[in-house]
Amino acid sequence: MIINNFKPYEGENCETTAVGNLLKYNGIVLSEPMLFGIGEGISFIYWDSKQMGFPFLGGRCKQDVLTEKIVKNLNLNIEVCQTTSKSKAWENVKSKIDAGIPVGLKLDSYYLEYFTHKIHFAGHYVTIYGYDDKFAYLIDTAQQGSSVKTSLSSLSDARSAKGPMSSPNRSFIITGKNELPNLREIIISAIYNNAYEYLNPPIQNISFKGIRKTAKVIVNWFEKPGITPELITQTGVLMEKAGTGGALFRNMYRNFLKECDELYKDLELNSSYKNFCTIAHMWTEVSKMICSAGQNSSKQDLQRASDILMDIATLEEETMKTLLSKMQLRK
Structure with missing residues (x-):
């Protein structure tokens, strides 16, 4: 059974791509940056636990929360x-597929047969729109090929995988064709809420405080038990290529602010947009330095990454304060 005339929504991030596909099925098409901004997605987390082989650097809000917001x-x-x-x-x-309804899935991308870079990541999202006796037909990110397929057995393993970020066989659909709220009001509320949460993190390893914490601990990565240069390089690659903590989400929020500025000049978002242009470039430099540190066993490169992270934390905090203040006047 394959849903007829299902046209994929192409995106860079797995969760926004999955949501974009489900919204498109409901007749709602918004750009990926707009979805990310409306979902109040910009954040940061430094996560280190005994279960993980290496600290995780994430550049967005928690898994699933983006979709829920x-x-x-959007009143769906x-x-x-x-x-x-x-x-x-x-x-x-x-x-759901038999009823002609596409479904979002959260799973571990390690088991998906079309993934060539095999790393356990149980916070990956895809959309399933069809199946037959052997395969499941999915929509993934543009980087992974967009329209792809994997065996039913591999999909089952991916969905039931355990570990950090996993959710047991989580699936979801989006419904509701009510009249959408006023987009300008949605944008004002989303920017305000995101800025407020960013500036008031509940713990020290989240948002700008988490970036500063990362800057402090990163210089000692080579002394951390079990850490190898290869793992450090892998972190740098994941940040930039997979978008976990690198420039992807800053690029996305930058484009969100640009789109909002073009739609509603009275919101005065151009200066914040320009700041995120700078911030995104700085995150790319951090990723490069981390990769270089691993490849060359260079503590000096980690120190350079640390210095940039301190500057990023300051600029992001200042920019979010500006956004909070401007949106507070318009609420």
Whole structure:
């Protein structure tokens, strides 16, 4: 069963791509940066735990929260299913596809057969729009090929995988064709809420405080038990290529602010847009320095990355304060 005339929504980030596909099915088409901004997605997290081989640097809000906020701000509904049963999980998805409804899936990309770079990442999202006796037909990011397929058995393994960021066989659909709220009001509220949360992190390893913490600990990565130059290089690659903590989300928020500025000049977002142009470039430099540090076993490159991160934290904090103040006047 394959949903007829299903045209993929192409994106760079897996979660916004999945949401974009489900919204498109509901007749709603917004740019990926607009989805990310409406979802109040910009943030940062430095996450280190015994379960992980190496610290994770993330450049956005928590998994699933982005989707929930997009749906809430657009006055739509989300129906989520989670179960530890592989058979129940598949039956749930299968019934939706049989009814002509595409489904968002959260899973571990390691098991997907079209992935060439095999790293366990259980916070990956895809859209399933069809299946047959052997394969599941999916929409992934443009980088992964957009319209792809993987065996049903590999999909089952990916969905039921355990570990950091995993959710047992999580699937979701988006429904509701109510009249959308006023876009200008949505944008003002989303920017205000995102800026407020960014400036008031609940713990020290989130947002600008997390960036400063990363800047302090990164210089000692070579002394951290179990850390190899290869793992450091891998972190740099993931930041820039996979977008976990590199420039991707800053580029996306930059483009969101630009689009909003073009739509509503009275919001005065151009200066913040220009700041995010600079910020995104700085994140790319951090990724380069981390890669270089791993490739050359260079503590000096980690120190350079640390210095840039300190500057990023200051500029992001200042920019979000400006956005908060401007949107507060317009609420």
